[in-house]
Amino acid sequence: MSSTPDPADLQATLSGLFVHPVKSCAGVALREAQLMDTGLDLDRAWMVVDAQGRFVTQREAPRMALVRPQIRRLEVVLRAPGMLALHLGINEVEKPTRVQVWKDELNAWDMGDVAGQWFSDFLGRPGLRLARFDPEVTRLASKQWTGEIDAPVEFADGFPLLLASQASLDELNARLPAPVGMERFRPNLVIAGVDAQDEDRLAELRITTAEGETVVLRPVKPCPRCPIPNVDPATGESSPEVLAALSAYRANPVVDGAVTFGMNCVIVQGAGHTLRVGDAVAANWHFD
Numbered sequence: 001m002s003s004t005p006d007p008a009d010l011q012a013t014l015s016g017l018f019v020h021p022v023k024s025c026a027g028v029a030l031r032e033a034q035l036m037d038t039g040l041d042l043d044r045a046w047m048v049v050d051a052q053g054r055f056v057t058q059r060e061a062p063r064m065a066l067v068r069p070q071i072r073r074l075e076v077v078l079r080a081p082g083m084l085a086l087h088l089g090i091n092e093v094e095k096p097t098r099v100q101v102w103k104d105e106l107n108a109w110d111m112g113d114v115a116g117q118w119f120s121d122f123l124g125r126p127g128l129r130l131a132r133f134d135p136e137v138t139r140l141a142s143k144q145w146t147g148e149i150d151a152p153v154e155f156a157d158g159f160p161l162l163l164a165s166q167a168s169l170d171e172l173n174a175r176l177p178a179p180v181g182m183e184r185f186r187p188n189l190v191i192a193g194v195d196a197q198d199e200d201r202l203a204e205l206r207i208t209t210a211e212g213e214t215v216v217l218r219p220v221k222p223c224p225r226c227p228i229p230n231v232d233p234a235t236g237e238s239s240p241e242v243l244a245a246l247s248a249y250r251a252n253p254v255v256d257g258a259v260t261f262g263m264n265c266v267i268v269q270g271a272g273h274t275l276r277v278g279d280a281v282a283a284n285w286h287f288d
Contacts, residue, residue, distance in 0.1 A: 008282035010198065014207060015166055016182065016190030017277055021076045021088075022130070023047040023101075023155045024057035025067035026233060027183055032276040035215060035267065038152045039160035040188050040275075042071065044133075046088065046111070047101065047155040048119050051127035055101045055155070058228045061123050063236040078118075086118045088130075099131045101155055106137050131155075141266060145221040151266040159264035162187045162223055163199050168261065171196035175245045184229040184242065187262055189217075191281055199263045203286035207270070207279050215270030219286075224258035 020027040023044045034041040048056040048064070058064045070077045078086040093109035100106075108131040110116075115130040133154040141151040141159045153160050164187040173179040182190060191199065200222060207215040229242045243259060252260040 008206070009284045010194060010202070010282065012165075012191040012193040012281040012283070014189060014275060014277060014279040014281055015192035016187070017275060018183070018186070018188055018190075019043040019071070020186060021045055021069045021071065022067065022078065023055065024059075024061075024064045024228070025069060025078070026065060027186060028069055028071055030071075030277075032274055034274050035271055037160075037267065037271045038154050039156060039267075042076070042090070043188060044153075044155040046076075046133070047099065047108075047131050048123075049097075049099050049129050049131050050125070051129070053097065053099045053105075053129075053131075055099065056123075056125075056128065058231050059226055061125065062231045062238050063123055065231050065233045066236045067122070080122050083118065083122050086115060088115065093132050096134075097129070097131055102157065104139055106134070106139055108132060108134050108137070141264075142221075145264070146266050147220075149218070149266050149268065159221065160267055161189060161217060161265040162262050163189045163191065163205070163217070163219060163265050164262040165194050165196065165199045166190055166192045167194055167196040168199065172242070172245060172261070175248070176241060180229075180242055181233070183233050184231070185225075185261055186228070189265075189275075200260075201285055202263070202283040204268065205265075205281055205283045207275060207281050209270075209273050209279060210276055211273070213270065213273045215273050215275065216268040217265045217270075218268050219263035219265050221264040222252050222254050222258075222260035223262040223264050224252075224255050225261050229261070 017030045018027040067080045076088045094112040097110040099108045111130040119128040205217045230238045251257045
């Protein structure tokens with residue numbers, strides 16, 4: 001690995017890596033994660049759907065925050081209060097199905113009756129199913145934001161990766177009566193060593209891996225925040241303080257005045273490499 005400093009406007013450190021195996025359930029903090037074409041490996045690979053195949057999230061079922069995954073070598077284990085553990089084989093599916101996430105309708109794999117009943121029982125909603133993303137399906141992020149880049153995603157809301165900074169969370173917490181954790185904002189990557197909201201103004205990030213490889217990411221769209229950050233991950237209950245505080249200073253004209261926190265990113269270079277907490281990050285400012 002070269003010891004020559006990267007001649008960049010900004011130097012930072014990758015301080016957090018998170019994957020969320022089941023869309024809208026709790027995330028998993030990792031020390032390292034493999035970067036795939038669609039984002040971090042196993043991120044939003046499964047999704048809860050209703051009897052019509054429409055996606056279900058914390059927006060209407062905040063208790064999903066209490067479903068906590070553990071990633072093992074060949075399976076993901078889900079645990080929730082009052083429930084026996086649900087084991088999901090990473091390479092196991094049962095039957096084809098059709099699902100809808102936002103405006104996208106696509107083929108997927110149903111995980112079977114046991115998984116569906118597990119979520120129905122815990123969330124108190126009959127008829128739920130658990131779907132696995134089909135790797136043969138191509139679902140692309142919006143070209144309005146990605147431009148010339150075709151950015152495939154699995155069941156994420158819209159983009160392969162979500163980036164946030166520790167400083168931005170610290171700034172928010174200074175406005176709150178009690179601090180909240182980064183898990184409320186469900187990022188994949190967290191950087192430290194920058195000022196609050198610096199992630200909003202970056203053209204590209206270059207992450208140097210332990211092997212000396214370079215991963216290049218491009219922030220393309222500020223992330224408008226729905227009510228999910230109001231959900232307490234410890235209780236599954238929602239209260240309005242977090243979005244109310246953000247609304248006081250984070251209305252973003254780039255997305256028609258929506259309240260934003262973090263930046264959605266696409267992968268320019270480096271799919272297949274492994275990211276680790278502590279990796280060096282360099283970036284240049286974006287100028288309109």
